[in-house]
Amino acid sequence: MMTQGTNMDLHIVKDQAEGGRVGFQVFKDALAGGAKVLGLATGSSPITIYNELAGSQLDFSQLTSVNLDEYVGLNADHPQSYHYFMQKNLFNAKPFAHSYVPDGSNLDAAAATSQYDQIIADNPIDLQLLGLGQNGHIGFNEPGTDPESTTHKVTLTESTIAANARFFENEDEVPRYAYSMGIGSILKAKQILIVAYGEAKAKAVAAMIEGPVTPDVPASYLQTHPRVTVILDEAAASQLKH
Numbered sequence: 001m002m003t004q005g006t007n008m009d010l011h012i013v014k015d016q017a018e019g020g021r022v023g024f025q026v027f028k029d030a031l032a033g034g035a036k037v038l039g040l041a042t043g044s045s046p047i048t049i050y051n052e053l054a055g056s057q058l059d060f061s062q063l064t065s066v067n068l069d070e071y072v073g074l075n076a077d078h079p080q081s082y083h084y085f086m087q088k089n090l091f092n093a094k095p096f097a098h099s100y101v102p103d104g105s106n107l108d109a110a111a112a113t114s115q116y117d118q119i120i121a122d123n124p125i126d127l128q129l130l131g132l133g134q135n136g137h138i139g140f141n142e143p144g145t146d147p148e149s150t151t152h153k154v155t156l157t158e159s160t161i162a163a164n165a166r167f168f169e170n171e172d173e174v175p176r177y178a179y180s181m182g183i184g185s186i187l188k189a190k191q192i193l194i195v196a197y198g199e200a201k202a203k204a205v206a207a208m209i210e211g212p213v214t215p216d217v218p219a220s221y222l223q224t225h226p227r228v229t230v231i232l233d234e235a236a237a238s239q240l241k242h
Helices: 016-032 047-054 082-091 109-122 158-167 183-187 199-210 218-224
Strands: 002-005 008-013 037-040 064-067 069-071 098-100 127-131 152-155 177-180 191-196 228-233
Touching: 008 016, 016 047, 016 127, 016 191, 016 228, 047 082, 064 082, 069 082, 109 152, 109 177, 183 218, 191 199, 191 218, 199 218, 199 228
Parallel strands: 008 228, 037 064, 037 127, 064 098, 127 191, 191 228
Antiparallel strands: 002 008, 069 177, 152 177
16 A cells, blocks of 8 residues: 655555555655665565565676664674674675774774765655664664764664564673764755654654654654655554554
8 A cells, every 4th residue: 555645755554564566666666766875674574575586587796785783892794793684684695895893893983984975965865765673763863863964873772672682692792883874864865765764663653754853853854855755554654643
């Protein structure tokens, strides 16, 4: 089902598998429209989209990918790094001409973030994929982040650390910092696709779409972008009024 409100094309799907197919079509249409640079995200929400892309006939060999974020302190070959995640879930099946992920092994935050800002400036993003945090974060832009922010080092909240702990042997191993594209960086993308599933995301979804634009809900700034597609399952959409 598709509904339209504000600037957002809203697709409510029955499950993540259907969401993957709808998301795949957004990517396919973007490539048909001439997209050359894809902004990518990690986490469980985009996985079914990546599955569809990996099994498709689409050719990414002339394209560039730019990822949202990376943990600080993890090398690219660490099994929990976002670089490793992307290799496993997409790049091994669909190599790009160039793929950029923030350099988590570079502990010089000023150097790492300015380098990534330059990469984004050199490769303007045509389509940016996002997941949605339970507290309304996008990328690792937690509540209170400056809406004009560019790439920056983030101190992860306890709730984000707890949510990520399941991927590590114990919570003490979870990185406390990340490099993330800023909200301002994300909003420069020509088109944005955001995906959320499950009742735990329902409050954040309602705030993102129907609430005020506020730093308390970083995803609410998507209301200011001219071209946003939202894919939700019924549970994630359950607190929407319309």
